[in-house]
Amino acid sequence: xxxxxxxxxxxxxxxxxxxxxxxxxxxxxxxxxxxxxxxxxxxxxxxxxxxxxxxxxxxxxxxxxxxxxxxxxxxxxxxxxxxxxxxxxxxxxxxxxxxxxxxxxxxxxxxxxxxxxxxxxxxxxxxxxxxxxxxxx
Amino acid sequence: xxxxxxxxxxxxxxxxxxxxxxxxxxxxxxxxxxxxxxxxxxxxxxxxxxxxxxxxxxxxxxxxxxxxxxxxxxxxxxxxxxxxxxxxxxxxxxxxxxxxxxxxxxxxxxxxxxxxxxxxxxxxxxxxxxxxxxxxxxxxxxxxxxxxxxxxxxxxxxxxxxxxxxxxxxxxxxxxxxxxxxxxxxxxxxxxxxxxxxxxxxxxxxxxxxxxxxxxxxxxxxxxxxxxxxxxxxxxxxxxxxxxxxxxxxxxxxxxxxxxxxxxxxxxxxxxxxxxxxxxxxxxxxxxx
Numbered sequence: 001x002x003x004x005x006x007x008x009x010x011x012x013x014x015x016x017x018x019x020x021x022x023x024x025x026x027x028x029x030x031x032x033x034x035x036x037x038x039x040x041x042x043x044x045x046x047x048x049x050x051x052x053x054x055x056x057x058x059x060x061x062x063x064x065x066x067x068x069x070x071x072x073x074x075x076x077x078x079x080x081x082x083x084x085x086x087x088x089x090x091x092x093x094x095x096x097x098x099x100x101x102x103x104x105x106x107x108x109x110x111x112x113x114x115x116x117x118x119x120x121x122x123x124x125x126x127x128x129x130x131x132x133x134x135x136x137x
Numbered sequence: 138x139x140x141x142x143x144x145x146x147x148x149x150x151x152x153x154x155x156x157x158x159x160x161x162x163x164x165x166x167x168x169x170x171x172x173x174x175x176x177x178x179x180x181x182x183x184x185x186x187x188x189x190x191x192x193x194x195x196x197x198x199x200x201x202x203x204x205x206x207x208x209x210x211x212x213x214x215x216x217x218x219x220x221x222x223x224x225x226x227x228x229x230x231x232x233x234x235x236x237x238x239x240x241x242x243x244x245x246x247x248x249x250x251x252x253x254x255x256x257x258x259x260x261x262x263x264x265x266x267x268x269x270x271x272x273x274x275x276x277x278x279x280x281x282x283x284x285x286x287x288x289x290x291x292x293x294x295x296x297x298x299x300x301x302x303x304x305x306x307x308x309x310x311x312x313x314x315x316x317x318x319x320x321x322x323x324x325x326x327x328x329x330x331x332x333x334x335x336x337x338x339x340x341x342x343x344x345x346x347x348x349x350x351x352x353x354x355x356x357x358x359x360x361x362x363x364x365x366x367x368x369x370x371x372x373x374x375x376x377x378x379x380x381x382x383x384x385x386x387x388x389x390x391x392x393x394x395x396x397x398x399x400x401x402x403x404x405x406x407x408x409x410x411x412x413x414x415x416x417x418x419x420x421x422x423x424x425x426x
Contacts, residue, residue: 010185012288012365014178030348042346043189045354069358071189071345078185080361082288 005037006076007053009063011083017061023054024077026070027129035077042072048126050087050133051079062087064133066126090134095127102127141411144404148397155393161227162386169320169379175285176317176372183365190362194335196351204352206299206359209332210308215252217275217307218242219298219330221314221370222262223378224281229385231315231323231378236265238325239313243270254307258294258371275306286375291368298367299360302331314370315377321384323377330366333359 007024009017026033027049046068053061068081102124109120194207220239222232239262243253256276257263263277278294280286298310310331315323347354 008181008185010182012179012182012291012368013175015181028348033348040346041344042348043192043354044348045357069189069354069361071185071192078189080182080185080189 003037005035005039005074008076008078009051009081009084010078011081013083016063016081016084017053021053021055021060022057025050025052025054026077026079027051027065028070035072038074039072039077041074044070044072046070046079046081047122048129050129051081051084062133064090064130066130067122087133087136090130092131092134095131095134098127099124099131139403139407141404141407144400144407148400148404151393151396151400155390155397158386158389158393162383162390165379165383165386169376169383171285172372172376172379173317176369176376179365179369179372183369186358186362186365190333190335190358192345193347193351193355193358194333196345196347197355204356204359205302206331206363207333207335207355210302210305212308213251215254215307215309216246217254217256217298217301217310219256219258219294219310219312219367220262220266221312221374222257222259222265223374224260224279225378226261227385228378228382231381232259232261232265234323235313235315235325235374236262238327239266240269242311242313242327243273256298259374275301286368286371288364288368291371292364294371295360295364295367298330298363312366312370314374315381317373317377317380320380323381328366328370330363333362 004020004022007017007019007021008015022036024035026035026044027046028044029047030044032049033044046065048066049064051063051065052059053063063084063086065079065081065084068079070080071078102120106117106120106124109117112120197207218239220235222235226232239255243255243266246253253270253273254275255266255270255273256278257266257274258278258280260279260281263274263279267274276297278297280290283290301307302310309329312328312330313325314328316326318324
């Protein structure tokens, strides 16, 4: 079995996860990214999606992160998430409400600057992923 | 000499004051613990954010197109001071200290010919500063009806700072708040937010790959960094408030205790004097017969 590395998942309000894992799949801005020990140092931004933690060849934890950043070094991965919710705790109704809110924000941002529109779009996409995850769970 | 009745009333009133201050002290102590925990929980994120920013800052340093949040506007004419104070009083010199610190800073800056704008967070500091600098106020935020400060609150403050920067309303932004040194000591201090103080990245920085580009990550990371700085200041100020309130209530309780002792002594003396006087009256009456 391959070695392990330290995965840290922090939100502004607390340190959510800090332990040795074998692999983690990060929802990076340009596609999902599987990280194994000894990865090239990288800093990536995240889009909304599921963060999967692998231990013993199995997914042991799946968390939804709406946005954030990750710092990857050969021996450590630090994920700075705005928030993180275990998929099992997502509620369908809440996700529906969030999608509706994001859609409204996106419509409202139509007249704004392109950056604002893009931000609203990202948010909307993140919420749709959240809803999908909630539905699947 | 005050009558026995009025003394008795005063003793009772001081006693109930003491009960109140004692209760407030206990409440402040409990809330202080929670506020400290919250402040500690926020630390890992801030530390890692600083580390990441150090790596990114080193990568884009010296580029002409660096974001405004990082390098500022290149001028130092207009200052925006964000003053963080408490929502409530009864906390000793907590609010006065931070407000006086802000006042001195404003005077220094204005003496140096700078334009100053004020944004206040918390009612108490706003009330103090408005007496002198009402026309410099550009924004006021209050979390008076919230039990705890969340990251979203800090984000909204940070967003309003960013908007003002984009409108070119100021060149330099400073955050003035009570830094939490220990439970009994809070020092007002100023921290520069914009241009951002990029932490020195440690020796031998690894060559990072960036996805997407450095600039894109930086434009997302910087507002977040601003929010986390504000959040930290809010939490520290919150913890400091309870620390200061606890100290103030502790000394108030002690003072009340001393006052009760003094009044009780006075009360007993007066009572004794009354008895003695009555005895003298009776005896001299009996002798006269």
